[in-house]
Amino acid sequence: MLADAARGFLDEAAPVSHLRRLRDEGQTEDKALWKAMADMGWAGILVPENAGGSDMGHAAACVLATEMGKTLASSPFISTAVIAATALRQVADERANAALAQIASGDVTYALAVDENAKFNPEATQLRGDREGNGFRLNGSKGFVVDGGDADRLLVLARTGEALTLFDLPADREGISREAKSMIDSRDAATVSFADVEATGEDVLGQVDQAMTVLKPAIEAGQAALAAEMAGVAAGAFGMTVEYLKERKQFGVPIGAFQALQHRAAHLWCECEVTASAILNAGRKLDEDPENARLAVSLAKARATDTVQLAVQEGVQMHGGIGMTDAFDMGFYMKRARVGAEWLGDYGYHANIVAQARGF
Amino acid sequence: MSETTEQLSTFQAELRAWLEENCPQEMRDGRNDETTICWGGKNWNFTSDAQRTWLQRCVTKGYTVPTWPVEYGGAGLSRDEEKVFHAEMARINARYPLQSFGIWMLGPALLHFGTHEQKLHYLPPIARGEVRWCQGYSEPGAGSDLANVQTKCEDKGDHWLVNGQKIWTSYADKADWIFALVRTDKDAPKHKGISFVLINMETEGVSTRPIKLISGVSPFCETFFDDVKFPKEQVVGTVNRGWDVAKYLLTHEREMISAAGGSMGTGRPLGAVIADCETGETDPVLRGDAMRAEVDTLAVELTLERYKDQAEAGGSVGDASAMLKYMGTELNKRRLELLMAAGGSDALEWDDGRAPNWLRTKANSIEGGTSEVMLSILSKRVLGLPG
Incomplete structure (x- = not known):
């Protein structure tokens, strides 16, 4: 099964110690790791077979994301293989198909440049894309561009008059400057500035003034995969915690013999199980009825955000002092959980969508 | 056994037509609470002619116990057909024709542990609502x-x-x-x-x-x-x-209690109910709590479905059913607390009808094994914690 194969690879090639090593070396990417993932068909998991992809669908992408979450594997999987691939598939013209092939081969990575403020809100985009001649001139700034420091290309959401347009630009286009930020999760995120960046009609992904046609499915796919990754982070933290409850002795007995801790651990397991159902449902819905996946995706992201934060907090608390040390891995889980909670919409953002979909 | 999509949609069409023709209008108010349940039994007093008619018509089709074998009074529906059945019932807001401990608990126990004679003797009267x-x-x-x-x-x-x-x-x-x-x-x-x-x-x-x-x-x-x-x-x-039978039944009971409370599964969204109760502007704190409860409700429902699918596919749910019982009942208590809060002082009068339902939910996390017992079962048998 996909999950077992992925777990085998990740335990070997990208355990938490791999992320730790990257951090200690001041790196945020491992090109060889991404290439290896591409060779297994992961980079092309949403790329059509005629463009060199494995085309396994969103449910499969969520399975991979969950496994990556368990070991905190650092890769541009969600930005590139999920979000950018989904966006490009909406267009599916010759240029988009060529780009999809480059994603599948692992040769090109993407980042989504949408956020401008501290909270996810694509509709509030201010970055200007002024029409000039046959093209556009982009001015403004994007923050929290996840995987944006290392990415080869950027999907940039810009305001073109009243409407929004999505641009697909090489990250080294003249006028673009990137500032990699030192993030709590030791992963790549950047602030990207646009100063009189010239873009042509060729650079527009989809139709001018209709960014959401392409972006909405891409964002939903990304949110589902991120929710799946967070479920994996929760599972990883939970697994460590349960093991510790069995090993660690105090007052002459394993601390897992204390009912106070047993019940908290059991409650956490319940939360993880319930969230797993929401993730499965979101992946299935994206594959079977993508037009109507909004509720399922937000339900998954809301649940996963909630569960992972409980899992890492309980993880630290139940480990006690050692959970607070950098030498121990739990802190990496806690910091990734915090980033995952914010990226592509926090709990309130998604719970609100669920509430609206349910009529209040 | 699984049907083709075509067979399923034929079943759905026939069922829909049958329900349209046979479910009395008064039985289409979606109510499945203490005051409207038809429990059946020798001494049962039907609350209306419609309740009697609805039961009798369902009995002829085996719809009081849709998944039981036909020879024991059921309709012999598969898991997929059962899903369609519940969806079609929910579509017209139909009340369940009959509910009972015979259906929920003794039936599953007899189907699993009973002799053929016992099944033939005890199950059909349960399905017909004759014995409570x-x-x-x-x-x-x-x-x-x-x-x-x-x-x-x-x-x-x-x-x-x-x-x-x-x-x-x-x-x-x-x-x-x-x-x-x-x-x-x-x-x-x-x-x-x-x-x-x-x-x-x-x-x-x-x-x-x-x-x-x-x-x-x-x-x-x-x-x-x-x-x-x-x-x-x-x-x-x-x-x-007998402990083997009791344990098996407790699993069923847990699943049943977790899905009970009426509002889950086929019920209306919590927010819609809350919106109805409101006079004036939405209280943001109440709305926030309701949002959270709605997110959790939908996810618990999905989990219930997932576990049922797993059980259908032959995978044992076993001790994990304690999770459904724990999560479902705790959630139901939260939901009813919110409904009481939404009702304000109106909900404080006995005649209003909300209070009994609210108070009833408090027993959900005690009966069939307390929440604490469920957590202990999970920690020992699923997580393998010592002691």
Whole structure:
């Protein structure tokens, strides 16, 4: 099964110690790791077979994301293989198909440049894309561009008059400057500035003034995969915690013999199980009825955000002092959980969508 | 066995037409609460002609117990057909034609452990709503420690003789029969000397006394057995192995209680209910709490479906059902707290009707094993924690 194969690879090639090593070396990417993932068909998991992809669908992408979450594997999987691939598939013209092939081969990575403020809100985009001649001139700034420091290309959401347009630009286009930020999760995120960046009609992904046609499915796919990754982070933290409850002795007995801790651990397991159902449902819905996946995706992201934060907090608390040390891995889980909670919409953002979909 | 999509949609079309023609309008208000449930039984007084008609029509199709085999009074539906059945019932807001402990609990136990004769004898009257069962598990000294049953059942050669007391027997005063756990071997380890027996409530020596609850109603009773004699064949499964039956049933009970409360599964979104209650502007705190409860409700429902699919596919849910029971009942309590808050002072009057339902949910996390017992089961049997 996909999950077992992925777990085998990740335990070997990208355990938490791999992320730790990257951090200690001041790196945020491992090109060889991404290439290896591409060779297994992961980079092309949403790329059509005629463009060199494995085309396994969103449910499969969520399975991979969950496994990556368990070991905190650092890769541009969600930005590139999920979000950018989904966006490009909406267009599916010759240029988009060529780009999809480059994603599948692992040769090109993407980042989504949408956020401008501290909270996810694509509709509030201010970055200007002024029409000039046959093209556009982009001015403004994007923050929290996840995987944006290392990415080869950027999907940039810009305001073109009243409407929004999505641009697909090489990250080294003249006028673009990137500032990699030192993030709590030791992963790549950047602030990207646009100063009189010239873009042509060729650079527009989809139709001018209709960014959401392409972006909405891409964002939903990304949110589902991120929710799946967070479920994996929760599972990883939970697994460590349960093991510790069995090993660690105090007052002459394993601390897992204390009912106070047993019940908290059991409650956490319940939360993880319930969230797993929401993730499965979101992946299935994206594959079977993508037009109507909004509720399922937000339900998954809301649940996963909630569960992972409980899992890492309980993880630290139940480990006690050692959970607070950098030498121990739990802190990496806690910091990734915090980033995952914010990226592509926090709990309130998604719970609100669920509430609206349910009529209040 | 799974049907083709075509077979399923044929089934759906036929069912929809049948429901359209046969479900009385009064039975389409979506209510499945204490005051509208049809429990059936020898002494049942139908609350309306529509309730009687609806039951009778469903009985002819086996729709009171849609998944039971046809020979035992069911409709023999597959898991996929059952999903369609519930969806179509929900579509027209149909009440369940019949609910009972016979359907929820004894039926599944007999289907699993009963002899063919027992199934033929006991199941069809349950399906037809003719016999109402109650459950005799708990005792004054056997609550969370259920296996500590003390009710004594002696082998007198040609019959059994029972003496003892049960508590929290739901609707024992209205039931025709009781399925009970009794001790048939007092010297064996406590799990090994229990039997699962079936006793007619009209038998000499059986008596009941209602217990009044905080909700003002008395769904529960104390049930007393004083020198009660009953036939030897009224034992389900092997003598002294009743705990196996009880455990199997508890799994069913957990799933049932977690899905109960009416509002989950087929009910209206919590927010819509809250919006109805509101006068004036939405309270942002209440809306926030409702949002959170709605997110959790949808996810728990998905989990219930996932587990059912798993069970259907042959995978055992087993001890994990404790999760459904724990999460479902705790969530239901939250939902009813929110509905009371949304109702404000209106909901404080008995006549308003919300308060009894709200108070009833408080028992959900106690009956069938407390939330704490569920967490202990999970921590030991699923997580493998020591002690």
